[in-house]
Amino acid sequence: MQNEIVLAVDGLGKTYPNGTEAVKGVSFDLRRGEIHAIVGENGAGKSTVMKMLYGLEQPTTGRIAVAGQQVRLTTPQDAIDLHIGLVHQHMMLLESLSVAENIALGAEPVRGPFLDRAKMNREVAEVAATYGMNIDPAATVARLAVGQKQRIEILKVLYKGARILLLDEPTAVLTPQETRDLFKAIRGLTELGMTVVFITHKLVEVKEVADRVTVMRDGQVTGRVEPRDVTVAKIAEMMVGRPLSHKPAERRSPDLPASVTARDLTLIGLDGRVRLNRVSFDIRPGEILGVAGVEGNGQAALGQVLTGLLEPAEGAARIGGTVFTGRGVAAARALGIAAIPEDRIHDGIVTDMSIEENFVAAEYRNPRFSRRGIRDRNAVNAATREMIAAFGVKTTSEQTPIGALSGGNMQKVVLGREFTTQPRFLIAAQPTRGVDIGAAEGLRQQLVDLRDAGTAVLLISADLEETIALSDRIIVLFKGQIVAHFRAEEADENVLGLYMLGAERKAGANGCIDQQPEHAHV
């Protein structure tokens, strides 16, 4: 029974109409009652495989067999009928509806055309009880905590009779407590004979919970292992394709007074939740301060406060003694603050406009580019050409719409734009996210060069290796508070991980340089 194959994938491939080969000849099988992890970097093709298994996308080559029968999955309904359920990376909940309505949607019990609410609530409660999940079917979803919402996502697929659960990065937004609960819950499911597929790039979790691991890189399977047989480093090597060169940038801690000083930054979100709780740190000119943390613990909020997008409820950050927070983006930029936004497509570029018009967006009011409100298009053009050359942007013309470039080249333009402003302080959020490895290395080097030129840098990255490799000092955010502060050479992923998960905390930690970080202890 333990070895019964419930789903097999053979030679699966997906080529998009624009020619992108997202998945190439992937084969693996799933056994009843196992937790099967699929790991890989961003863009390795994990999510595309999931979408094909759930009928959201159709493979261009290869076969999918469920319980030995070859199947065609053209809509999610096909997958649901075959007892396959997908839990999305992003919550797919209807906030204004009740828990039961969310869970039953798509398979609501009815009497004639009418909803049978009593039956719906009863069934939902039953399913929740069966799988040991504690929820109130009548509660409105908007009022629930993230961990509870995750449980509803899982119940949604269980309610529809799923026996194979596909979980796409389920822990990305969970606290460690919630993560532990989740693992306990899915372990319980497999004991009831369910099969769980679990996508992640957090290798510690894989080691902790998975029975088998399939590793993917560049759309291909590069390894099939049982985690108890291998080390995390070995899996990482299969993911990245080369031994990780833990070769950090040369550390610097210039003996200069701090140029950026943040004190007691506190932010309360529109929903009344505390996003930042008295965050204090210093950054010297020519220094990179890394921010580590599980997504949703305040990193994004910190970036938005420092760029001037959000006004802190308390506290302020200064540059050269002048307050730059809480006064709007334009005021902050005028003081030499620059930012690489986390979501490049949404916040970093205008896809339909030319490289040139994207490049000038941060400085169009500078006398170099406009006088009395009239733009000097020749100057913009010349500066854009310079930037294209300096950053090695691959394009035929500076008039090309930026949306036509690859992710890496778009990000080069974004970096080029921000660097050209000669910032005194750069907030770099996920600077290499979704960029291929070659381009990422170049971007990192450019960050280091900027630091060496004397800019203070705050690096916010979900990629811990990147944070450790680039930063001079590192702070860890947990629930909006700084819970630890390290010199980068003293930090390693395991230690950071403990703090990120809230398992350890240093009382009253902050990132100020007058309080030099203590040595890390485990």
Add this chain to the structure above:
Amino acid sequence: MTIVEFFQTLLTASFFAAILRAATPMVFAALGGLISELAGVINVALEGMMLIAAFFGVVGSTWAASVWPEASPLFFALVGAAAGLGAAMLLALVLAVFYLEFDANLIIAGVGINILAAGLTVFLLFSISGDKGSSAGLTSFALPTLPLRLLQDIPVIGGLFAGANGNGHHVLVYAALLAIGLVWVFLHKTRLGLRLRAVGENPDACRTVGVPVKRIQYVAILLSGFLAGLGGIYLSMGYLTLFQANMTAGRGFLALAAIFLGARSVFGTAGAAAFFGLASVFAAQLGLLDVPTAVVFSVAPLVTILALLAFAWRRQRRTRAQVAAELITLNARRKDTPDAQA
């Protein structure tokens, strides 16, 4: 007319009937607009759908009378009503196909539908009757009024069911009142209603659980056309018994505003539509008092705008209060746990 007389008229059954008459087309259209709005499809074309229904209601009844001269006027009216509703739903289908299949911009396509209706009705009216202003040259038939004697005999409130001249209200006036309840039941008690609201809130979430988003949006737009069509045929087969060029006179746009004024709820929307009806009756009454109608006609749109601003203001104030309250508790907690102090 004196002020006293003015207020006396306000308290009569015929005044109540006048409000119902004025509110009925707007209630229908607003409910229709609400259904598509809740499905995530803002319907700017309510005006055009009403207009086309009003026109084909008249033309349909005239045509029926010419083809089956032996049949009863009620039959002619029913044929006309079916033609009007069919035309409105056909127009809704055009909007749906252009929006859902051809990715047309919803708002501009809606404006296009309005222009189509305005042009087509006058164009066809001229071709049929040789008149561009109204269908006065055609003999058309109205849907009947419905006397509810039992209710009318109830003392005190019985007068409310008397209608303008004791013969009860128009059948579509009752239908509009009924529609408020039916739409509420549809949206909140049926499976399709739940799915429709879900599609409007988060179509991606619906797609992943196998809810057919596009099909539900088709249904919502068609229902919206049906209800707007009821409002339209009331105008030409009840309120009046003929078609006039542009006889909707902006009612479809007011209906759209009623949805926002009613905070996207069934009863709020119907209430706002009824308020607009009330305002227009007041306008007529105040005209007799020498208050310029222009001033009164501005009341409804002004209230709508002020209400939108008040909603926003309340939202902002609530958010600010929430943030302030959280800050206070946060600071109180910090005092309790000096550990967290920097």
Add this chain to the structure above:
Amino acid sequence: MSSIAGGQGSVLQEVIKTLVVIVIGLLIGMVIVLFISEEPTKVFDAILTGPLPSASTLDDGTVRWRGMTRFGTFLEDSITLALVGLAVAIPFRAQQFSLGADGQMFLGALASAVVSIYLPLPGIVLIPLAFLAAVIAGFAWGWLPGVMKARAGANEIVTTLMLNVIAIQFFIYCVTFLMLDRQAGFIVTPFFQDAAILNPLIHRTNVTWMIAVAPLVCLLAYLFLSRTNMGYELRVVGQNPAFGRRMGMPVDRTVALSMALGGAAAGMAGFHIANAILKRLPSDFPAGLGFEGIVVALLARNDPRLILPAALFYGYLRAGAQVMERTTDVSREMVLVVQAIIILLIVSENLLPRLGQWIGLGRSAR
């Protein structure tokens, strides 16, 4: 929601698509005429050549022009259409669905009328002042919903439609009660002072120097969008407001400004109708022109450089329709039907691919 900001795809592709859509719209119109009219050739002739004047040589050798009035109507209408087209196109570039051109035009005309009737000034001061009053009135009436949108998130479709009603009622109130010419026999203001009335450039028409102003305003709008910082902000905010905010652009002000500038253009249209064409304001001043601006803006793909050709095309069609109505058995509302078809086709981003798909499906149906 699909974008209406324009600027996607190559210019040539867009122009070809637009021309194809126009041809389809006209063809559908012709088919309808074939069904409904008993004299279709006369209809086509009226639409196609109706607006043009004809010359005939008299016995004494002098050339006499006929049909100058309707040729004038064509040009006058085109000026109005170009200005209301611009009034729609500018907010559309900022992705604001302003439907308020109508109300802005009414208030522009009203403001101009107040100056033109009551201020005893010489023409050289009076006319620019009336023009300015119209522009300011339109600007303010556009700015209002802009601020409501930017500050309070009030849906601009609803606010502009409501503000239209208020503006039109206010206009009617002013004409009926405050500015009424009691001798006229119908509800209308007195004639403007002679000094305030624009002189025709062509005899027996109302074609005035506004024929130079309209293209000039289009040119200025083009230069504004492409060469100024504010125009750049407007385009960026239209395409991606979140990005604009991140770059420190005044997003709220830009949203309000886009609607206010549209209002200013609509105000100019009001001035044109008041001081060049009507010379006094009747209470039944033509409503609905603001919506006609939408088709002009769409035909021009919201590009100010293409507004003028689009307005001339549509103005010609309208003038031809008037001739058609006078000389044949088809009413001019025919053009509204063609207009609606053009609007629907032109905003359909996915029309040809989807039609191709349907035809393809029909062939290879499983």
